[in-house]
Amino acid sequence: MSARTDPAIWSGLFRISADSGQTLQAQIRQAIVAAILDRQIAASMPLPSCRILAEKLGVARGTVVLAFQQLVDQGFLIAKERRGHFVNPEVLASPSRIKDAGTREKEDTIDWKARRRIAASDMPEPTKQENWIKSAYPFVYGQFDPALFPTAEWRECNRMALAVLEIRNWAADMVDRDDPLLIEQIQARLLPRRGIFANPDEIIVTLGAQHALYMLATLLMSKGSQVAMEDPGYPDARSIFKLAGARVSPVRVDDEGIDPSAIPAGSDFVFVTPNHHCPTMVALSQERRDQLIADAEKHDRIIIEDGYDSQLVDDAPQQALRGQDRSGRVVYVGSLSKTLAPGLRLGYIVASAGLISELRALRRFMLRHPPANNQRAVALFLSLGHHEALVRRLSTAFAERRKRLTDAVNTFLPEWSLADTPGGTSVWLEGPRGTNSAMLAEMAAARGVLIEPGARFFDQPERNPHFLRLGISSIALQHIEQGIRELAFAAGHRSAAA
Incomplete structure (x- = not known):
């Protein structure tokens, strides 16, 4: 950035008045501190010189010099020789606002909570483990392993997507369409793995599975809709349905998955994770799959199937409900997060062409379409066979990790019950009665072990x-x-403290 800054951009930051009860120097300091604490001045942006600012404000240059010097002494500014004054980066990095006797915070005069029409901030918050990558023992779900990420292959596909001819394919506004190569690759390489065979007009790309669920809830649900879903189950799906005004009915899950006979009468929708249940990882039995689809036809229900953790190679892969469905009642939601990268935010919906058409119309008003350059890079990644190679590598690595984890839990946490299910990227544990896993998570984190309370x-x-x-x-x-071992130690201390 240039060392010279247009003084006009500072006009809105300074309100200097000779009639104020404060000195001109104090008013200048107050305006600069307020702008710093409100994050209106970037660390890379030099402040105007003392001469220019003095001319603009109509004050003596010495007044500005003294104001700047005091802000340097207080740590708000740093002076760089022959470059000028800059915001101290430590102030911007501070999590709490640094107070100055002469500063006033902006008052938010609008009660946004009272004006809202959906209670998004009242829904349960996700688990936040921003520094998981620095943890010694990150037993976290939904993150990737940098050692397994196909860096070279991903770079290759991004370079290919940036070739002149490729840019012409994705740079234009596609309005409500998706990259045809990505649709083709989803159709040919991802869906058949789960027994799903679809036409291009039965597939739409989304910004991950949650975006897919939000679009479905927005389009199909309203106040009074009743959604039956697994209990325990995917918490963000539960929140999304509630935000749409639906009433969520919990349905028990056992070692065969959700029990269709326990679905309440009058349910309009059923949300399920049949191949790897969230969070226990149990698979829905074939008998219950048949009953679930038969009951949906009988009671005019829509089944929303989340292909949760289903892209990895299983010893005995089961057909998706969508592949078994013959009435068009099953809507399949898929994601590339568990195999490629969660930060990529790419997923898809497979459903009847009529529903996909409506979803495209809705998505156009939300974001038109997911970034086309990312779609093309992923399409190339799939077409070159990189994804299939990655899936095999991840499946082997995760199978070894699951076995090692299961053995370790049985050895060091024998009082814990473990759902030993094949496949998936997590393991579900039930502790002895009286266990508080939230408290355990805090004590384990102090030992470098990150876990997720259930x-x-x-x-x-x-x-x-x-x-x-x-x-x-x-x-x-x-x-x-x-x-x-460390988790067991934390659990022992937790029990002793209790």
Whole structure:
């Protein structure tokens, strides 16, 4: 950035008045501090010189010099020789606002909570583990392992997407369409793995599975809609349906998955994760799959199927409900997060052409279409066989990690019940009665072990504090056993403290 800054951009930051009860120097300091604390001045942006600012404000240059010097002494500004004055980066990095006797905070005079029409901020918050990559034992779900990420292959595909001819393919506004190559690759390479065969007009690309669920809820649900879903189940899906005005009915899950006979009468929708249940990872039995589809036809229900953790190679892969459906009642939601990268935010919906057409119309008003350059890069990644190679590599690595984790839990946490299910990227644990996994998570984090309390997966979290989920996608194989040792130590101390 140039060392010379147009003084006109500072006009809105300074309100200097000779009639104020404060000195001119204090008013200048107050305006600069307020702008710094409100993050209106970037660390890379030099302030105007003392001479220019003095001319603009109509004050003596010495007044500005003294104001700047005091702000340097207080740590708000730093002076760089022959470059000018800059905001101290430490102030911008501080999590809390630094107060100055002469500063006033802006008052928010609008009660936004009272004006809102949906209670998004009242929904349960996601688990936040921003520094998981620095943790010694990150048993976190939904993250990637940098050691397994196909860096060279991904770079190759991005370079290919930036070729002149490729840019012409994706740079234009596609309005409500998707990259045809990506649709083709989803159709030919991803869906058949789960027994789904679809036409191009039955597929739409989304910004991940959550975006897909939000669009479906927005389009199909309203106040009074009733959604039956697994309990425990995917917490963000539960929140999305509630935000749409639907009433969510929890349905128990056992070692065969959701029990169709327990779905309440009058349910308009059923949300399921049949191949790997969220969060227990159990698979829905074939008998219950048949019953679920038969009941949907009988009671005029729509089944929303989330292909949760289903892209990895299973020893005995099951056909998706969408592949078994013959009436068009099953809507399939897929994602590339668990195999390629969660930060990529690409997923898809497979459904009847009529529904996909409506979803395209809705998506156009939300974001038109997901970034076309990302779509083309992923399409190339799929077409070159990189994704299939990655899936095989991840499946092998995760199978080894799951075995190591299961053995370690059985050895060091024998009082915990473990859902030993094949496939998937996490393991579900039930602790002894009296266990508080939220408290355990805090104590484990102090020992470098990151775990996820399981209460949030239940419709009534307060009744289920003794469950937890351990992810295996981001922890190296050689760290698993020691991580469980540390977790067992934390659990022992937690019990002693209780």
